[in-house]
Amino acid sequence: MTVSQIDEEVAKLLQLKAQLGGEDGKHVFVLKTAKGTRDYNPKQMAIREKVFNTIIGCFKRHGAETIDTPVFELKETLTGKYGEDSKLIYDLKDQGGELLSLRYDLTVPFARYLAMNKITNIKRYHIAKVYRRDNPAMTRGRYREFYQCDFDIAGQYDPMIPDAECLKIVYEILSELDLGDFRIKVNDRRILDGMFAMCGVPDEKFRTICSTVDKLDKASWEDVKNEMVKEKGLSEGVADQIGEYVSMQGGMDLAERLLQDPKLSQSKQACAGLADMKQLFSYLQLFQVTDKVSVLFDLSLARGLDYYTGVIYEAVLSQMIQAPVVAEQNGALPGDEASVSVGSVAGGGRYDGLVGMFDPKGKKVPCVGVSIGIERIFSIMEQKAELLAEKVRTTETQVLVASAQKNLLEERLKLTTELWNAGIKAEVLYKKNPKLLTQLQHCEETGIPLVAILGEQELKDGVVKLRKVASREEVDVPREELVEELKRRTSKLP
Amino acid sequence: MTVSQIDEEVAKLLQLKAQLGGEDGKHVFVLKTAKGTRDYNPKQMAIREKVFNTIIGCFKRHGAETIDTPVFELKETLTGKYGEDSKLIYDLKDQGGELLSLRYDLTVPFARYLAMNKITNIKRYHIAKVYRRDNPAMTRGRYREFYQCDFDIAGQYDPMIPDAECLKIVYEILSELDLGDFRIKVNDRRILDGMFAMCGVPDEKFRTICSTVDKLDKASWEDVKNEMVKEKGLSEGVADQIGEYVSMQGGMDLAERLLQDPKLSQSKQACAGLADMKQLFSYLQLFQVTDKVSVLFDLSLARGLDYYTGVIYEAVLSQMIQAPVVAEQNGALPGDEASVSVGSVAGGGRYDGLVGMFDPKGKKVPCVGVSIGIERIFSIMEQKAELLAEKVRTTETQVLVASAQKNLLEERLKLTTELWNAGIKAEVLYKKNPKLLTQLQHCEETGIPLVAILGEQELKDGVVKLRKVASREEVDVPREELVEELKRRTSKLP
Numbered sequence: 001m002t003v004s005q006i007d008e009e010v011a012k013l014l015q016l017k018a019q020l021g022g023e024d025g026k027h028v029f030v031l032k033t034a035k036g037t038r039d040y041n042p043k044q045m046a047i048r049e050k051v052f053n054t055i056i057g058c059f060k061r062h063g064a065e066t067i068d069t070p071v072f073e074l075k076e077t078l079t080g081k082y083g084e085d086s087k088l089i090y091d092l093k094d095q096g097g098e099l100l101s102l103r104y105d106l107t108v109p110f111a112r113y114l115a116m117n118k119i120t121n122i123k124r125y126h127i128a129k130v131y132r133r134d135n136p137a138m139t140r141g142r143y144r145e146f147y148q149c150d151f152d153i154a155g156q157y158d159p160m161i162p163d164a165e166c167l168k169i170v171y172e173i174l175s176e177l178d179l180g181d182f183r184i185k186v187n188d189r190r191i192l193d194g195m196f197a198m199c200g201v202p203d204e205k206f207r208t209i210c211s212t213v214d215k216l217d218k219a220s221w222e223d224v225k226n227e228m229v230k231e232k233g234l235s236e237g238v239a240d241q242i243g244e245y246v247s248m249q250g251g252m253d254l255a256e257r258l259l260q261d262p263k264l265s266q267s268k269q270a271c272a273g274l275a276d277m278k279q280l281f282s283y284l285q286l287f288q289v290t291d292k293v294s295v296l297f298d299l300s301l302a303r304g305l306d307y308y309t310g311v312i313y314e315a316v317l318s319q320m321i322q323a324p325v326v327a328e329q330n331g332a333l334p335g336d337e338a339s340v341s342v343g344s345v346a347g348g349g350r351y352d353g354l355v356g357m358f359d360p361k362g363k364k365v366p367c368v369g370v371s372i373g374i375e376r377i378f379s380i381m382e383q384k385a386e387l388l389a390e391k392v393r394t395t396e397t398q399v400l401v402a403s404a405q406k407n408l409l410e411e412r413l414k415l416t417t418e419l420w421n422a423g424i425k426a427e428v429l430y431k432k433n434p435k436l437l438t439q440l441q442h443c444e445e446t447g448i449p450l451v452a453i454l455g456e457q458e459l460k461d462g463v464v465k466l467r468k469v470a471s472r473e474e475v476d477v478p479r480e481e482l483v484e485e486l487k488r489r490t491s492k493l494p
Numbered sequence: 495m496t497v498s499q500i501d502e503e504v505a506k507l508l509q510l511k512a513q514l515g516g517e518d519g520k521h522v523f524v525l526k527t528a529k530g531t532r533d534y535n536p537k538q539m540a541i542r543e544k545v546f547n548t549i550i551g552c553f554k555r556h557g558a559e560t561i562d563t564p565v566f567e568l569k570e571t572l573t574g575k576y577g578e579d580s581k582l583i584y585d586l587k588d589q590g591g592e593l594l595s596l597r598y599d600l601t602v603p604f605a606r607y608l609a610m611n612k613i614t615n616i617k618r619y620h621i622a623k624v625y626r627r628d629n630p631a632m633t634r635g636r637y638r639e640f641y642q643c644d645f646d647i648a649g650q651y652d653p654m655i656p657d658a659e660c661l662k663i664v665y666e667i668l669s670e671l672d673l674g675d676f677r678i679k680v681n682d683r684r685i686l687d688g689m690f691a692m693c694g695v696p697d698e699k700f701r702t703i704c705s706t707v708d709k710l711d712k713a714s715w716e717d718v719k720n721e722m723v724k725e726k727g728l729s730e731g732v733a734d735q736i737g738e739y740v741s742m743q744g745g746m747d748l749a750e751r752l753l754q755d756p757k758l759s760q761s762k763q764a765c766a767g768l769a770d771m772k773q774l775f776s777y778l779q780l781f782q783v784t785d786k787v788s789v790l791f792d793l794s795l796a797r798g799l800d801y802y803t804g805v806i807y808e809a810v811l812s813q814m815i816q817a818p819v820v821a822e823q824n825g826a827l828p829g830d831e832a833s834v835s836v837g838s839v840a841g842g843g844r845y846d847g848l849v850g851m852f853d854p855k856g857k858k859v860p861c862v863g864v865s866i867g868i869e870r871i872f873s874i875m876e877q878k879a880e881l882l883a884e885k886v887r888t889t890e891t892q893v894l895v896a897s898a899q900k901n902l903l904e905e906r907l908k909l910t911t912e913l914w915n916a917g918i919k920a921e922v923l924y925k926k927n928p929k930l931l932t933q934l935q936h937c938e939e940t941g942i943p944l945v946a947i948l949g950e951q952e953l954k955d956g957v958v959k960l961r962k963v964a965s966r967e968e969v970d971v972p973r974e975e976l977v978e979e980l981k982r983r984t985s986k987l988p
Contacts, residue, residue, distance in 0.1 A: 031610045031852055033564050034594050039607050042559035042618065049560075061914055063891040063921035065536035066543075070527050070639050071565060071596075071623060092596075093585040095627065100528050102565075102586075113533050116525045124536065129565060133589060145564050157924035161903075165924075172914070286907040288915070358525055397557040409655075413780040420555055420666070421782070427557035430651035430659075 036136035036144025042394035047381050051177065052127065055149050055372060058172050059125040062165065064151060066125050069109040075099040081108050081354070083306040084211050088132045102131035106150040107307070107351065107369065114154055115358030120365050121155040140343075141379035152369030154355070160276055163311050163350060164283035166370040170315050170346045171289045173372060179380060181318040182345070183294050187301040188277055189308045189349070191258075194270025195299070198263040199241040201234065207306055208232055213246055214302035217343070221247075246300040252281040254297050273310070280311060303349060310350030311368070317345055317380075346372045391447065398425045398490040399450040402439040409433070411454050415464070419452075422483040424490075426452075443469045450489065452482065530630035530638025536888035541875050545671065546621065549643050549866060552666050553619040556659065558645060560619050563603040569593040575602050575848070577800040578705050582626045596625035600644040601801070601845065601863065608648055609852030614859050615649040634837075635873035646863030648849070654770055657805050657844060658777035660864040664809050664840045665783045667866060673874060674813040676839070677788050681795040682771055683802045683843070685752075688764025689793070692757040693735040695728065701800055702726055707740055708796035711837070715741075740794040746775040748791050767804070774805060797843060804844030805862070811839055811874075840866045885941065892984040893944040895922045896933040903927070905948050909958070913946075916977040918984075920946075937963045944983065946976065 033039060040048060059066075078089055078101050090102040103109050106126045114122070127149045136144055151169055153162035167184060174182050192213070196206050212227045221243055228239045245264075248254060255277040264270045277297055284290050303312045348370035355365035385392055401416045403409075409432045419426040427448065429439055436453075443451055453465040453474075463476040466485065477485045527533060534542060553560075572583055572595050584596040597603050600620045608616070621643045630638055645663055647656035661678060668676050686707070690700050706721045715737055722728045722736070739758075742748060749771040758764045771791055778784050797806045842864035849859035879886055895910045897903075903926045913920040921942065923933055930947075937945055947959040947968075957970040960979065971979045 029570060029852075029854075030568065031606065031854070032568065033610075034566055034568060034592055037564035037566070039564070039610075040562040041611070042561055042616075045560045045562060048562075060890045061917065061919045063889050063919065065888040066539045067536060068534040068539060068542075070531035070533070071625075072528055072531070072639075074524065074526065074528060076523060091587040091589065093587045095585065098528055112525065116527075116533075117535070122536075131565075145566075153924070155924070158903075158926045161907075161924040168911075168914070283907065286904055287911050358523075360523075360525070394559040395557050396554045409652075410780055413655075413777065417662075417781050420662070423555065425555045425557065430647070430649070430655040432652045 034144070036134070036138070038138065038143065043385075043392045044378070044382060046392050046394050047385060048378060051374060051377060051381060052149075054176050055173055055374070056125070056127070058169055058176065059149075059151055061172075062123070062151070062169060064123045064125045066127075067110075067113060068126065068128065069103070069106070069113055071129070071131075072100040072102050073109055073112065075101045077101075077112050077358075078104060078108055081305075081307055081357075083207055083304065085132075085304055088134050090131045090133055103128075104132060105130050105305075106148050106371070107152070107305075108354070110150070110152060110369075111351075111354040111367070112358050114355045114365055114367075119154070123151075123153045125149070125151045139379070141376035143375055146373075146375040149372040149374050150369055151372075152367055154365050154367045156366055160279040160283055160311070163368045164280055164287055164289075166348060166368055167280075167284060167295070167313060168287040168289055170313075170370055170372070171287075171293055174315060174317075174345065175292075177377060177381075179317055179319070179345075179377065181293075182315055183296055183318060184289075184313060184315045185296050185298040185301045186277070186280065186311060186313040187298055188273035188311045190269040190273035190310060191264075191277070191299070192302060194264060194267030194273065195242065195245050198267050198270070199245070200238045201242070205232060205234070209234070209242075210302045211304055213242070213300060214304050216246060216300040216302075248299045249296050251295070251297060252278055255281070276311065303347065307351040307354045308349040309352045312349030313347065313370070314344045315346040316343060319380075343376070344373065345376050346370055393447040395427075395446055395448075396425050397427045397446065397448045399427075399452050399486055400439060400443050400448050401426055401428045401452050401454070402434075402436060403454045404436045405455050406433045408454055411459060415452065415454060419483065419486070424483060424486050440469070450486065452486075528638070530628070530632070532632065532637065537879075537886045538872070538876060540886050540888050541879060542872060545868060545871060545875060546643075548670050549667055549868070550619070550621070552663055552670065553643075553645055555666075556617070556645070556663060558617045558619045560621075561604075561607060562620065562622065563597070563600070563607055565623070565625075566594040566596050567603055567606065569595045571595075571606050571852075572598060572602060575799075575801055575851075577701055577798065579626075579798055582628050584625045584627055597622075598626060599624050599799075600642050600865070601646070601799075602848070604644070604646060604863075605845075605848040605859075605861070606852050608849045608859055608861075613648070617645075617647045619643070619645045633873070635870035637869055640867075640869040643866040643868050644863060645866075646861055648859050648861045650860055654773040654777055654805070657862045658774055658781055658783075660842060660862055661774075661778060661789070661807060662781040662783055664807075664864055664866070665781075665787055668809060668811075668839065669786075671871060671875075673811055673839075673871065675787075676809055676811045677790055678783075678807060678809045679790050679792040679795045680771070680774065680805060680807040681792055682767035682805050684763040684767035684804060685758075685771070685793065686796060688758060688761030688767065689736070689739050692761050692764070693739070694732045695736070699726060699728070703728070703736075704796045705798055707736070707794060708798050710740060710794040710796075742793045743790050745789070745791060746772055749775070770805065797841065801845040801848045802843040803846045806843030807841065807864070808838045809840040810837060813874075837870070838867065839870050840864055887941040889921075889940055889942075890919050891921045891940065891942045892919045893921075893946050893980055894933060894937050894942050895920055895946050895948070896928075896930060897948045898930045899949050900927045902948055905953060909946065909948060913977065913980070918977060918980050934963070944980065946980075 072092060075091060082104055089104050092100040106128060110126065127147065129145055130148050131145055134142065134144060136142055151166065153165065170184060192210060193206055196209060201209050209228060209232060212224055212232060216224055225239045225243060228234045229236055255274045258264050259271060259274045284295055289295060301312060301314060303314070350368040352364060352366040355367065356362045399419065401412050401419065403412050412428050416426050416428040429442065440451065449469055451467040451469060453467060458465055462479050464479055464482050465474050466477045467474045566586060569585060576598055583598050586594040600622060604620065621641065623639050624642050625639055628636065628638060630636055645660065647659065664678060686704060687700055690703060695703055703722060703726060706718055706726060710718055719733045719737060722733045723730055749768045752758050753765060753768045778789055783789060795806060795808055844862040846858060846860040849861065850856045893913065895906050895913065897906050906922050910920050910922040923936065934945065943963055945961040945963060947961060952959055956973050958973055958976050959968050960971045961968045
């Protein structure tokens with residue numbers, strides 16, 4: 001036997017086993033997608049396409065190019081970039097060759113791309129799926145495979161201008177998608193680090209304490225303090241000092257006040273962060289971001305990832321969403337997800353050190369970016385479409401080529417070919433002799449607005465009967481004018 | 495220490511190790527993408543977007559919906575579907591939980607989707623990346639991560655109509671992409687199986703002999719015969735009989751002749767296949783596929799995959815492509831890939847049994863489909879763009895907001911905001927006081943056609959100086975008319 005024959009044999013046996021079932025002889029093959037993942041059906045795809053078009057339109061309006069990277073990276077490329085979240089990375093099996101992992105976000109591959117190609121200047125977007133072995137909560141739009149829509153600006157520029165544009169982009173996209181009110185929270189890693197230092201947190205604990213502070217949007221201060229003291233070994237006094245700061249929220253005025261704060265003003269880092277925060281708010285005003293949206297300087301915002309070095313931000317929808325009843329039917333605890341905030345739908349910040357981690361000489365490329373968390377937005381849009389009982393079309397077919405009589409398949413195929421060749425979106429049923437009613441029903445079900453009907457008489461007269469599905473109006477159109485007539489009619493369609 | 499602290503500690507140490515280098519203290523971190531994969535830079539993405547638009551446009555013209563499935567499936571979903579190729583499947587590491595594999599194609603996930611959702615009727619396209627641990631040949635466009643563009647029709651219909659539409663789609667796409675002449679080869683698994691049976695191949699060897707025949711497009715008959723006899727255990731006499739058939743090529747006439755063939759006509763299966771082949775050719779004529787393209791009934795076409803049950807086909811470009819010199823510089827042997835046929839760019843066929851393999855009751859859903867192998871097409875388009883030294887724009891920016899004087903950052907940001915809010919694609923340099931020359935150079939480099947220039951005088955007069963980059967013509971436009979003027983000018987742009 002050759003190796004390939006053995007492989008084939010093994011595959012056949014395994015298949016047989018799957019069909020026969022497991023040890024007990026029952027069929028155990030489970031028909032499902034992997035945990036935490038889902039298929040998109042045509043309706044969901046139609047909604048997804050609409051959302052993507054809005055997002056890509058915004059990215060292009062801001063002059064961004066796009067790139068793509070492989071779904072997996074060398075494992076070591078991802079190592080040491082995500083702090084405590086590293087345990088959520090999917091690894092590939094060692095099948096000989098390189099050790100690989102599925103990408104955890106689009107930011108690290110972007111930094112690897114910049115370093116590898118020695119690019120010091122780019123404004124790019126990247127829309128692709130990322131992978132996290134997290135606890136899924138699918139009704140809230142939290143999956144193990146999910147899309148990220150990233151916009152990043154790399155390059156050495158004057159402070160806070162690209163940072164402000166990232167927030168402008170979040171503002172434009174969330175406004176355009178019409179998701180109701182939202183808030184944008186901003187903070188700065190330098191302010192957090194300065195605060196930690198002044199409160200007496202040892203240097204080597206900055207990142208891990210940062211991770212703990214990051215839990216404040218879901219956990220109470222008591223729980224967070226508990227973790228700081230019991231798990232991370234801070235003294236109660238230090239934790240309480242941190243507690244005072246992280247309860248502060250405000251606008252440009254808060255930044256000004258904190259610049260006078262007896263403790264914070266001692267930290268060079270914190271002062272740099274606070275001065276930039278003021279600058280950021282002034283640019284946001286010029287970009288008209290502050291007009292209708294509350295932008296909040298929030299000292300409890302920390303962001304989980306290790307690589308941020310400056311300003312950080314997060315956008316949160318104000319609206320609560322109703323989880324569909326289906327969730328409960330599928331075994332979720334009643335009340336568990338019945339009405340929850342979808343939480344953050346966009347986040348990002350400045351990461352000036354990440355590219356340098358990949359460069360052999362450690363050469364830095366300052367970067368700032370934002371990631372739109374599209375799955376939660378899909379969830380909301382889907383539920384909206386369901387609530388409004390919107391009829392979502394999943395095809396764009398403009399006309400069905402039909403016939404009322406038998407033995408006209410050839411004529412139907414010929415006419416369909418004419419239409420396709422002229423760029424008209426056309427369908428024809430794959431039956432030799434379909435009933436007219438069946439053909440009209442297909443139009444009703446899929447939203448095809450027009451039917452081109454062929455019969456013996458029409459063929460003799462050199463015409464086609466054009467029928468409007470909605471109104472049932474029919475008119476004979478000369479065959480040679482049909483394409484023009486269809487173009488005229490469909491250009492008026494939505 | 496908590497588990498998460500340990501994880502963090504390990505990650506830090508590993509990162510440190512990577513920075514310090516391996517055992518010998520040197521830096522060993524390799525800055526690369528995984529073997530057989532590549533990044534797409536903005537120029538490649540611009541070409542990719544163009545190709546996708548053509549393909550999606552065609553799929554939509556034929557009334558297709560789209561779906562999406564996760565990048566990984568349960569391992570057992572893929573088991574036993576790919577014959578000898580199963581060894582090329584990427585598995586994920588067992589990190590607790592389900593055993594997963596990266597998808598190998600889009601067809602098996604599609605069949606799983608149909609069975610899982612009990613769908614018996616759909617015309618769908620799916621464009622996504624698939625994964626094969628194959629030997630990469632990147633200059634020929636053969637990667638381990640690559641796109642497939644699939645179009646499939648599921649449902650019980652009259653014979654050969656959907657099959658013919660799949661070939662019409664291949665014809666339309668390859669014609670529209672302007673890739674030069676191409677041929678379409680067709681055959682039928684039933685004809686192959688009937689032929690094997692009549693030549694004396696034992697039933698259980700049909701699939702493996704089919705895999706061997708499939709190598710005829712790359713290997714000589716001698717090599718293929720050798721494999722049949724020495725590795726797969728056929729007698730020389732049986733192999734020679736097969737050899738006679740698989741050298742046959744023709745059109746509808748060949749199908750007619752073989753229906754009279756003393757051996758083949760004894761096989762019910764072969765006759766059914768041959769009758770359908772005739773029917774297929776007649777529909778292809780109605781679809782005008784045979785007008786400019788040679789469609790060849792080729793008995794040596796076998797296709798590697800196990801799941802085909804009826805008609806199978808493949809499209810091959812006639813053109814030879816010049817591999818770029820870069821290939822040799824990167825260590826490829828001179829002459830090795832200097833001028834090679836890119837081979838098959840589309841393939842598919844009928845697979846009536848695949849969905850039934852997933853259905854608990856074995857309920858069948860007949861399917862036929864085609865997959866466009868887009869990477870090879872990208873390779874050709876890229877080389878074409880390079881040869882013609884085409885200037886590919888990677889952004890769509892219509893206007894740069896610039897200034898000739900200092901201290902006008904705020905005014906530039908304000909005007910840019912006005913333009914963004916009006917839907918104009920606009921950029922502004924992220925510098926407080928950029929030189930006008932720098933700003934104009936940015937336009938030249940990235941192909942931005944217009945510049946809106948602000949100065950003290952313009953601000954006083956309530957105008958903006960609008961400059962055409964190509965001709966250097968300048969004209970003052972009243973500020974309140976700028977958006978309209980830009981829309982007027984950019985609607986004329988390509």
